[in-house]
Amino acid sequence: MANCRSVVFLLFSVLSFVSSYAQTATPTFLQPNARINRWADSVFATLTPDERIAQLIMVAGYSNRKPAYEDSLVTLVRTNKLGGVVMFQGGPIRQAKLTNRLQALSTVPLLIAMDAEWGLAMRLDSTVRYPYQMTLGAIQGNDSLIYQMGANLARQARRLGVHVNFAPSVDVNNNPNNPVINFRSFGEDKYAVARKALAYVRGMEDNQLLTSIKHFPGHGDTGTDSHFDLPLIGKSRSQLDSLELYPFRELIKAGVSGVMVAHLSIPALDTTRNRPSTLSPAIVTNLLKTELGFQGLIFSDAMNMKGVTKYFPSGQADELGLEAGMDVLEFTEDVPAALAQIRQAVLDGRITQESLDERCRKVLRAKAWVGLDQYKPVVLDNLVNDLNPVQDELLNRRLTEASLTVLKNDRNLLPLQRLDTLRIASVAIESDKLTAFQQMAANYTQVDHFNLTSKTPDSTIAQVRDSLKNYNLLLVDIHLNNIRPGARYGLQAKTAGLVSELVATGKAVVTVFGNAYALDKLTFPNDTVLVSRNIEQARAIVMPYQLTNYTEDLSAQLIFGAIGASGKLPVTVNQRFRAGDGLAIQPIGRLKYTIPEEVGIDSRFLTQQVDSLVNVGISQRAFPGCVVQMAKDGKVIFRKAYGTFTYDASLGAEPKPVQLDDLFDMASVTKISTSTPALMRLVDEGKFNIDGKMADYLPSFKKSNKANLVWRDVLTHQARLKAWIPFWRDTKNPDGTWKPKTFKTERSSRFPIEVTDSLYLFRNYPKTIFEQIRDSPLNEKKEYVYSDLSFILYPQIVKRLTGENFEDYLKETFYRPLGATTLTYNPRRFYSLNRIAPTEYDSLFRNTLIWGRVHDEGAAMLNGLSGHAGLFGTANDLMKLMEMYRQGGTYAGQPFISARTMAEFTRYQFPELGNRRGLGFEKPSFTYTGNAPRSATKDSFGHSGFTGTFTWMDPDPKYNLTYVFLSNRVYPTRNNNRISMLNTRTNVAEALYQAIKRGIQ
Incomplete structure (x- = not known):
């Protein structure tokens, strides 16, 4: 339906500007309508001649002033039975209350107007602010956005009880030094000004808001501000016709409901010295009404401006404005004087009562068209929320x-x-x-x-x-x-x-x-x-x-x-x-940061679901804090930090609120963030064969029981490798002391590997770890057993095949080109502890709080750097790597891994054996077990981490999602497994799936 409306609007716009389209359209509120005419006629019949004049006057109203001011305004409006109020500064609730009070005391409902060129925020706090017209003037070929702006603004105005917007400005700004129009103009191209103004007007009027294009006959080419003086426009009539008048002429043809006349001295149109255009019959009646054929409401610019009061005092100026042909006087300063002058002009025959009556009927028809024939007070409940819909943020x-x-x-x-x-x-x-x-x-x-x-x-x-x-x-x-x-x-x-x-x-x-x-x-x-x-x-x-x-x-x-x-x-x-x-x-395809509505998701639904799941986890102490980040179609639509680093300060780390840019220990998410991308890149380069054997790339394994293990089996955890080896236990004697050539409490050249501030590992001990893996027994049966062991070996393989250290290779090949600069091992080298979430208090091995060092004991003994654990980073930077995967191996136009290799590594390898794994990657179970979101498709993949981390990608076109969840659930102890019992990580991901499904429906 929305697309249909856009097509209709664009078709109308084209037709409106065909040169042969010379017929001037009647404003909608003046078109035949039995209901409108009946109400206007019945109200008109109850009014005295003086009350009919009063319907043509609008005074200023402010909702940010003291009660005494409001009382005086109410008295002014009620006593003189005025036709309307122009609202200025204030707030939405205050203005609504003032509007309701004024309306309740008015026999004829008031026409409420605002000058809201760039939204209600031009005058009111706590409301939507749209771009200036000059900004909109830069938009090319998408004026439907401006139409939507007008439509949204109209709905907000009507919700607030406002019926007229004195907008848009259709002045052609061809004077850079113009002090008053300038950024309020769509620009210097008269065709673009007319086209964009029409889109804006249509958006408002299609949603029952009266408009008033301004500042007739054109305020764009002047260096004087009419608020403070009377500007002189020295152009010839032909120049005015060809430029300034063009947008007015085109919008009048299209049936615009209102025109505001400016305070300008224009000798080419009226030679009377110092006569403002608002007071000029030649300009208002002869040019605007007769020559251009305008039938709608003619509003004056504010009658308190120096452009009119400099030469014509209040009262006299108002009378002369009506004598010139004005329909509505805006911002009359001295209402009694104005009414007296107008009555006298009628008695003197300068203005006929019949002409005033006709203008009064026009105003009453406008009031009926905006629904004042069925007036209802502004509802205060949820007003501010209603005036700030999330759709306007997207617009x-x-x-x-x-x-x-x-x-x-x-x-x-x-x-x-x-x-x-x-x-x-x-x-x-x-x-x-x-x-x-x-x-x-x-x-x-x-x-x-x-x-x-x-x-x-x-x-x-x-x-x-x-x-x-x-x-x-x-x-x-x-x-x-x-x-x-x-x-x-x-x-x-x-x-x-x-x-x-x-x-x-x-x-x-x-x-x-x-x-x-x-x-x-x-x-x-x-x-x-x-x-x-x-x-x-x-x-x-x-x-x-x-x-x-x-x-x-x-x-x-x-x-x-x-x-x-x-x-x-x-x-x-x-x-x-x-x-x-x-x-x-x-x-070029880098992550875009936006709001859920841009991808058709209800932000309130998504936020409520995620907040609820995460807050339950925190309240049940499943984890002290976390960061959740979600993207769809390469657009980050949700980023939020929850909770704190710790529950209290008892272990030395303060319960600092988690921030989006905090670093977490990725745990086994390291496997698909370090080892797996490195292997995929080496496969692309022909340096690694996933159907080769272990001994092909680990010469020291040639005589081991693992020599003939196939890498495809290894990477899918069905090569009979043991799940893990508690390496640190072999470093202790039965009495709890350290064995020789294991640990010392002080650093030295022989004990350089820092495991804690007071624990240092023997320099050659990592070799012992690799030998333990080499010599470890195999499981008897070839079946799926999740194992860390091969991933501990990949850094050696990468160095052997590339000649580069593992971390350097990863950073140069992937992380820095991706802009994922926080992905690193041993983050204490680069970041303060204030940005790194602490993990477990290790009471068995290291006897300290693990903070800024890898949680995994084996990785800690490898100087914090391994292919199975040890990577730290932010949720945002991890998502860049994951988004590259979702995009098939390319990011920001740069290929990192071929699409063929990505597809191979992320597909089920042995589904016939009941093995759900890809190569390195986790995939959904064949029957739901909670290892993946319930709605995850067969093409999706990801990984979880022991410390409470999780990431998931689903390239299925229906979803196209990337998800990251980082927490430190092992704080203060790994024995807390509530995060898995609650299934928080995959349930939060499922909330994204459900939000996408709701949007599709």
């Missing part, structure tokens, strides 16, 4: 994404590739705190952050300048907290100097979070040379047009290739940056 993301504009991309730098070759620093200009842009950038790879403002001491800047020499790429994000030209868009001289210095390095990708015209205003200190001439030294330039969380978030995702860019500049900034500029950027 805001889509609008922002569609508007992002890349103005330079030297040598196709964007999107960033080969992350392993980049040393990246982000430099936030005019922000002294970590920004949303910086936070999002850090999701993709290691990024070091610096923050500079115009108040940063020179000594600090010098230190930062020195530090930046160590990086080969600078992400410079400029945060401009003012959108207006009068404030130089928030730019300071020092800011300009910092930017010029950074781009001069030739290493900068610059993102300007602010008005597009700011590109022309960044100047060197004490210099007249425009930075726009020097900003060419930046390697890439991204223009998001505004400073919002959405623009920061999505600009970073654009730079790293999770999303593309298709926006075009809607205005000309200077000779270098002209309207229509914008380079197309294609996404």
Whole structure:
């Protein structure tokens, strides 16, 4: 149905702009309707002539003022029986209460209006804020998004009891120094302005919200703000016809319901000196009504603005506005004076009562059309929630994404590739705190952050300048907290100097979070040379047009290739940056961070399900804390940290709240994160044969009982290997003392392997471990027995086949190119314990809390590095590796493993034997046992870890999901197995499956 509506809308838009379409449509509220006409006529018949005049006046209302103000407003409206109120600053609950109070005391329901060009948030707190019109002007070929914005805004307005939106602005902004329109315009292309304005209008009016396009006959080409003075438009009539009037003409043809007239002096239309257009019969009646054929409601711009009151005092201006042909006077300041002047004008014959009566009937028809003939008070229950639907977050993301504009991309730098070759620093200009842009950038790879403002001491800047020499790429994000030209868009001289210095390095990708015209205003200190001439030294330039969380978030995702860019500049900034500029950027498949609704999932359902399952686990002390991360179709839709590192501080680790970027011991998830990808890569390179024998790659095994074991059997845990060997037990004497050449309490050249702060292993003991594996007995029967032993050997095989140390090989081949930089062994080398979840208090072997060291005893004796355990990392970085698997071995356009090898390793190998394993990978049991999500398909795969970790991928097109669950369930003891009893890890994954199924339905 939604697609059908979009097609109908687009078809209508095309028809509306066919040049032969000259018939002016009647606004919907004035079209024949028995109910509307009957109510309007019946109400009109009850009104006195004075009350009919009062229906044409709207006063200002504020919901953020004291009770005395509200009392005076109520008295003003009730005493004069006014027709409407224009609401300004406040909050939704307060405005709703004020609206209900005013409506309850009005004989004729009030028409409530707002100036909400970019949403109710233009005036109210706790409401949705949409992009500015200039931002929307950058969107190419997707005006249906703007239609949806209008529709959503209409529903919010109506829920709040608002009936008119004084929007959109259809001014063609062809003056960069325009102090009042500027970012409020769709741009300088009259065709685009008309097309986008129509989409916005249709969205609102199709959902029963009256609109008022503005500022007739065109406020775009002036350097004066009509709030403070009367602007002079010196254009000829032909110039006005060809440009300024075009959008108004087209929308009037399409049947727009309202037009707002601006306070402008336009000699080409009215030669009377200092007469504002709002008071001009030549402009309001002759041009707008007669020549353009507009039949709807004509609203004045606010009658308190200096553009009208400078030469015409309140009262007189109101009367002259109606005399000029206005239907509704907005923001009348002195209502008694205005009513008196209008009555006198009727007596004097300057205005006929009949014309006022006709305007009153028009207002009453509009009131009936918006449902005031069946008026109901605004319901306060759930009002704020209803005004902030999650669908609007998705729409805001889509609008922002569609508007992002890349103005330079030297040598196709964007999107960033080969992350392993980049040393990246982000430099936030005019922000002294970590920004949303910086936070999002850090999701993709290691990024070091610096923050500079115009108040940063020179000594600090010098230190930062020195530090930046160590990086080969600078992400410079400029945060401009003012959108207006009068404030130089928030730019300071020092800011300009910092930017010029950074781009001069030739290493900068610059993102300007602010008005597009700011590109022309960044100047060197004490210099007249425009930075726009020097900003060419930046390697890439991204223009998001505004400073919002959405623009920061999505600009970073654009730079790293999770999303593309298709926006075009809607205005000309200077000779270098002209309207229509914008380079197309294609996404390359890195994880996108978004909300569940983007992939058709109800975020409330998913969150409730996951929260419930995890909180039960924490409350039953199955684990102290965890991180859950979920993705569908390569889009991360759920990321949440729960609980704390520990239950208390009794063992020395504080119960710090878990954070998304904390590192966990992966335990056996290490098997598919280290050994398995290494083997797959070696298979692709022809260096490893999964149907070869153990002795082929382990020469020391040639005379062992394992020489002829086939790797395919080994990797599927059916090669008769023992499950595990408690290596540490062989290091102790019966009396509990350490055997010779095992452990010492102090480090030395002979005992260098650090197992704890006070326990060091003999340097050659790892060789003993490998020999123990070699010499261990085999199980009698060839059947599935999960075994760690072969995975302990893979680091040796990888080193033998590649010549590289295992960890170096993994980091260079997989982790750094993926941007998974936290995946590491022995994380204490790189991260503070404050970021690493502690695991078990080991009372049998190490007699200490295991924190920042591998939990597995065998891996600990191998210097923390093994193919079966020892890997640490964040949920986000683990997901990058897993997402590469789900995508068939490719990530961000870079092949890591062939699709053929991925398919081979992740399929059931011996289902006929009842063995559910892939090669290295776990797969769903043939009958449900809880080892995988209940809905997991036969193509899915993953692995669990002893410490409470789990990851699962399902490439089935129906699901396309990637899931990571990291916890430290072994804290403080491995004897706690409640996580398995509750089946928390796979049940949380099942919640994602169920959420996807609900979305499909």
